Amino acid sequence: MAVGDMLGYGKWWIGSLFGSKAPLVNTLIIHYECNLRCKHCSIHSSGIEGMGKSKLSYEEITDDLKYQFGRGARIAYFEGGEPTMWSDRGKDFGDLIKAAKDIGYKNVGYTTNGTTKFFTGSDVISVSLDGPREINDLIRGEGVFDKLMENISATDFSGSIYANMVLQKDNIDHIEEVASTVRDNKKLAGVIFNFITPPPYDIALTHEEKKAAIEKIRELKKKGYPVLNSKRGLELLAEEDWSKKCPYHVTVFIVPDGSHFDGCPMQNTPSCKQCGFAAVREYYLIKRGSVSTISEMSSIFAMSKK
Numbered sequence: 593m594a595v596g597d598m599l600g601y602g603k604w605w606i607g608s609l610f611g612s613k614a615p616l617v618n619t620l621i622i623h624y625e626c627n628l629r630c631k632h633c634s635i636h637s638s639g640i641e642g643m644g645k646s647k648l649s650y651e652e653i654t655d656d657l658k659y660q661f662g663r664g665a666r667i668a669y670f671e672g673g674e675p676t677m678w679s680d681r682g683k684d685f686g687d688l689i690k691a692a693k694d695i696g697y698k699n700v701g702y703t704t705n706g707t708t709k710f711f712t713g714s715d716v717i718s719v720s721l722d723g724p725r726e727i728n729d730l731i732r733g734e735g736v737f738d739k740l741m742e743n744i745s746a747t748d749f750s751g752s753i754y755a756n757m758v759l760q761k762d763n764i765d766h767i768e769e770v771a772s773t774v775r776d777n778k779k780l781a782g783v784i785f786n787f788i789t790p791p792p793y794d795i796a797l798t799h800e801e802k803k804a805a806i807e808k809i810r811e812l813k814k815k816g817y818p819v820l821n822s823k824r825g826l827e828l829l830a831e832e833d834w835s836k837k838c839p840y841h842v843t844v845f846i847v848p849d850g851s852h853f854d855g856c857p858m859q860n861t862p863s864c865k866q867c868g869f870a871a872v873r874e875y876y877l878i879k880r881g882s883v884s885t886i887s888e889m890s891s892i893f894a895m896s897k898k
């Protein structure tokens with residue numbers, strides 16, 4: 593990580609210790625459009641029809657990027673829907689990445705299902721991988737695994753690509769296969785494991801299933817598989833109710849109808865009581881000054897390509 597990056601993050605962290613509520617990460621859900629209908633998708637299971645306006649314009653996005661940069665955010669993360677499919681009056685997703693970099697964000701990333709096109713201007717790309725071929729495609733749709741792997745091998749992206757797996761009923765027994773797939777793919781830096789955060793509820797895991805999965809992941813990490821969850825972050829994945837502990841201000845959100853949230857848009861909903869997002873644990877640890885988590889996370893997620 594560049595020295596300038598480190599100083600910027602250090603400044604944020606010291607401010608945070610003294611009670612500053614400046615955000616570190618700006619997460620932008622830029623639209624709900626998607627070419628897939630994954631079984632566990634919280635966005636599609638919530639019924640986007642009832643959510644009002646479903647896309648942010650170029651100006652809304654760039655205004656938000658500037659506003660949150662002014663408040664202190666230095667990491668911008670684009671989400672959807674499928675962010676790579678976003679377009680607005682001649683602008684495409686690559687223009688959003690460029691705008692974020694031009695504004696000064698140190699680290700720009702996005703999560704993608706990997707079936708469309710990789711935009712290579714970002715620092716980090718997170719690809720969703722929910723199992724070996726058959727299981728991934730049972731969850732994400734036929735042909736998705738092969739298309740994702742084809743796009744990963746074809747890209748000349750020079751930043752860090754990591755896999756994001758969401759553990760749920762269908763893939764709970766396939767953790768090691770995914771860890772092996774990632775370890776054997778030279779373009780993938782590692783995998784971060786999450787539990788499904790309901791909705792949908794019918795494929796959520798029991799507490800016992802989660803504890804067994806965490807034990808399995810800990811063993812794999814110990815054996816040297818590229819598990820990106822920090823050691824302490826993994827332990828905290830077993831704690832389900834984050835409604836009182838969520839480190840809300842670390843990340844701010846904008847959603848497609850233009851609403852801003854200081855913290856998770858799901859806060860104070862029943863989902864908080866079964867939160868499975870690994871990032872929430874890592875943000876919590878970073879905010880509390882866990883040196884090991886800060887160094888584990890920053891080497892992958894906070895570095896810029898330059």
Ligand SMILES: C[S@@+](CC[C@H](N)C(=O)[O-])C[C@H]1O[C@@H](n2cnc3c(N)ncnc32)[C@H](O)[C@@H]1O
Nearest residue numbers: 632633634672673674703704705720756788789
């Ligand atoms: C909403 S998607 C948007 C980006 C892109 N369409 C994709 O699938 O990677 C972002 C990430 O959230 C995960 N996700 C979706 N629904 C979830 C849920 N109910 N609980 C936890 N993670 C979820 C997806 O698997 C994906 O890795």
Ligand code: SF4
Nearest residue numbers: 626628630633673705
């Ligand atoms: S690809 Fe992403 S946004 Fe689309 S349905 Fe799957 S998880 Fe949801």
